[in-house]
Amino acid sequence: MDQTARPAPGDGSFLSDIRTLRERARRHIEQGAITPGYQADRAAVVRLLNEALATEIVCVLRYKRHFFMARGLSAESVAAEFQQHAAEEQQHADQIAARIVQLGGEPDFAPEGLATRSHAEYVTGGSLVDMIREDLVAERIAIDSYREMIQYLAASDPTTRRMLEGILAMEEEHAEDLVSLLQDLDAPA
Ligand SMILES: [Fe+2]
Ligand SMILES: [Fe+2]
DSSP: OOGGGGOOTSSSSSOHHHHHHHHHHHHHTTTTTTTOOSOOOOOOOHHHHHHHHHHHHHHHHHHHHHHHHSSSHHHHHHHHHHHHHHHHHHHHHHHHHHHHHHTTTTOOSSTTTHHHHHHOOOOOOOOOOHHHHHHHEEEEEEHHHHHHHHHTTTTTTTTHHHHHHHHHHHHHHHHHHHHHHHTTOOOOO
């Protein structure tokens, strides 16, 4: 914005006037939550969210596999953690899919190409420690990609950004959980 055109703070004139807001809202009402004031590149956001959706689904599948295959002395508590993470990744997938629809896009649940669309990988892992390490790598990939998406969105789509910030916080918790599991098992990260 041109600095000289910036209104004085506190006079409320940085908001569009009521008539403009009302008129704009009546245009393209079929677009639902997407108003002419939406500032992000909608197609690009939907594409990014579909990559995030694929990542979450791959993470659900990997955690489920690890949950059922966990063996060994500490398997029970570690498996419970895998199960909880799987459920939380599923919630993330659902949140992301709902937002894609709200943005007028279509969530891509096609199994074909899922692993390619996903940022994180599906690695089965052999031992319990291998599984935890692979999950930690996947969480770290998710953390970086969510952080980048949040920076990309900045102020252009606050709703999507806030959703991603919530998900990012949980991926950071997941990573921390996994590091403590490795410590409990006396395994280097
Ligand atoms: Fe997640
Ligand atoms: Fe996670």
